[in-house]
Amino acid sequence: MPARCTTRVCYVVRCCTMSSHYFVQRSVTTRNGIHNIGCTPAATLKSKLSNRLKDEDTVRSVEVKVEEEEARISLQRPSTAPPTAGLLQGTTHPKSETVTVPLSSHSRRRKQLKVEYDEDDGVKPVKAEHWEPPDWKKQLGFIREMRSSHDAPVDKMGAEKCYDSEAPAHARRFQVLVSLMLSSQTKDQVTAAAMVKLRAHGCTAENLLATDDDTLGKLIYPVGFWRTKVKYLKQTSAILQKEFRGDIPDSVEGLVRLPGVGPKMAHLAMDIAWDQVSGIGVDTHVHRISNRLGWLRKPTKNPEETRKALEEWLPRELWSEINWLLVGFGQQVCHPVSPLCSVCLNQHSCPSAFKNSPKKRTKAGSSQSPSPTSSFKTKTEVKQESVEAVRTKTEALCAPLSPAKQKKKPKRKVKL
Incomplete structure (x- = not known):
């Protein structure tokens, strides 16, 4: 008490x-x-102790529940803020315990992520802009029409016509390669005549190796650079006889390794000999006409640049035909010097029309181009003017010295 x-x-x-x-x-x-x-009093102390123990038990049970809730949330998705901030606000802990909180995204170093797109999501990669000449289909149709007669030299004496159709397959392929090597900077007529003599002699790798240089030079003369081509033919024949048993390689990489064989010859050999389209065969005709027609994004300086520029936009199904079309068109109409723009069907769409062969001036009020008859009359008039000038000089020299001795002399007629 x-x-x-x-x-x-x-x-x-x-x-x-x-x-x-x-x-x-x-x-x-x-x-x-x-x-x-x-x-x-003592009784009051005992009641306070019991109440404090009850409070501690309540706080510990709350902490256990909070820790279980944190573990469950951390397994599902990480949180940037500690979840116990709102639950334990205002409560006093008799003993502080360490609570593991996941780090926020700002406290970590950001890693670079590689973004990839699946094809199933409907996302298509961005393609480069496809360029092509504006009127190339129309111009190609006109060239086909002008080449429909098949009367150009390449149609009768090209590499497709120079091999022996009755020879074995490997011999035919070898003759195609030889004709392409001889055709460099040489007209088709000269190449065809040289191939006739080589076929009569025996145009195989084995026979060319057994032939001395003087005899081989006489067989291929007068092709361009015939002495250099004799050396290339002997070296190429030795390689083919040793590595391919007289046949030719079936790839562009293997063909360009041969002496005297360039990319143009390799692509044409793949097309003619192996019936495989590996690229466009670009020679001087294809190079010149492609630049004149504006078929290139920018002008090129050599046939290899032209080949790469054409292959960027020209459909692959036209790669084999384009060489035959443009070579014959260049031999007949689009000449290197003084092209026949007046008879070309592409004279209204070609950006180079009448630039290399200037159009003659017509009379006022006439919009038609001069005909061959009018050009002939112009030449005749020039000749007559020159004759009149000669006649005037002759009369001046034959004039009398004094008027008293002046006599009438018949005029001389100058025969044309």
Whole structure:
């Protein structure tokens, strides 16, 4: 039972500082202004201890639930903020415990991600812009029409006509390659005549190796650079006889390794000998006409650049035909010097029309081009003017010295 203390004893007790946490001081103010100070009894301490233990158990149970909730959320998706911020706000922990919180995206170093697109998602890669000449189909149709007669030299004496159709397959392919090597900077008529003599001599790799240089030179003369081509034929025949048993390689890479064989010859040999389209055979005719017609994105300087530029836009099914078309067209109409633009069907769409062969001036009010008859009359008039000038000079020299001795002389007629 608690006992009341006197005023003096309470004063002494208040002056003493008690270090135990089981005693709590409490002051009460009365009407008389006297402060009655009492001490907490033992029963009150026991009740407080029990209440505090209950609070600690409640807090620990809450912490356990919070930790379980954090584990479940971290397994599902990481959070940038700690989940216990709102649950434990305002609660006091008797003992601090370490809580693992996932790092935010700002505290990590960002990694570069490679973005890939699946074909099933409907995302198509961006293709480069396809360029092609504006009127090339119309111009190609006109060239086909002008080449419909098949009467150009390439039609009768090209590489497709120079081999022996009755020879074995490997011998035919070898003759195609030889005719292409001889055709460099040489007209088809000269190449065809040389191939006739070589076939009569025996145009195989084995026979050419057994033939001396002088005899071989006489057989291929007068092709362009015939001395150099004799050397190339002997070297190429030795390689083919040793590595391919007299046949030719079946790839562009293998053909260009041979002496005297370039990309144009390799692509044509693949087309004619092996019946495989590996590229466009571009010679001087194809190179010249492609630049004149504006079939290239920008002008090219050599046939190899022209080949690459044409293959960028020309459909592959036309690669084999384009060489035959343009070579014959260049031999008959689009000449290197003074092309026949007046008879070309592409004179209205070709950007180079009448630039290499200037169009003659016509009379005022006439929009038609001069005909062959009018050009012949012009030449005749020029000759007559020159004859009149000669006649005037002759009369001046034959004039008399004095008027008294002047006699009439018949005019001389100058025969044309």
